[in-house]
Amino acid sequence: GQQVMQIPQYQHVQEGEDFTTYCNSSTTLSNIQWYKQRPGGHPVFLIQLVKSGEVKKQKRLTFQFGEAKKNSSLHITATQTTDVGTYFCAGPIEYGNKLVFGAGTILRVKS
């Protein structure tokens, strides 16, 4: 069935370093969403990308949607300890009613 793969599974960075997580789908996605889950917390919506090649920025976070709409990435510039958590991408299956989540990338930041 349709899957959303996410890499890497874990990333430990020194505070101030950059971080990137990648999301790949086996099929073309109509849109992709990104969520962040802090340790012990719940997923929180970050952004939705819809257009092919779309790039959106939120302060130090840059989100990209691939030209083929099969991949996406989240890049964090100059990580801070507040960036710690698990970042999930999620895409629709079955005509948009179901959201399938990637396995997530756990980010740890060493200060």
Place this chain on the structure above:
Amino acid sequence: DSGVTQTPKHLITATGQRVTLRCSPRSGDLSVYWYQQSLDQGLQFLIQYYNGEERAKGNILERFSAQQFPDLHSELNLSSLELGDSALYFCASSAGVAGAYNEQFFGPGTRLTVL
């Protein structure tokens, strides 16, 4: 605070038992989604209700059932519990019916432990 509430926060029970998890969506949201999060399976979509009607079903076991009431709160019933059902159960809500096109607001979750 997402505006979505879930009770209880923690639940410890024995195998074979039945439990009910409760969720109240954000004010004005008509869709409620249930997710299961475990270490080995990640975040898995279970089921969606929109304005009282079932709209989408994921990999929900037959031992599990859900409903959404006229006041829009939802309950997830888990029966004949097994050790493998131990997980975090999240409820999410959104304004629209198309779950994958709407921002979903997650509740704090219910941690279920089956002993």
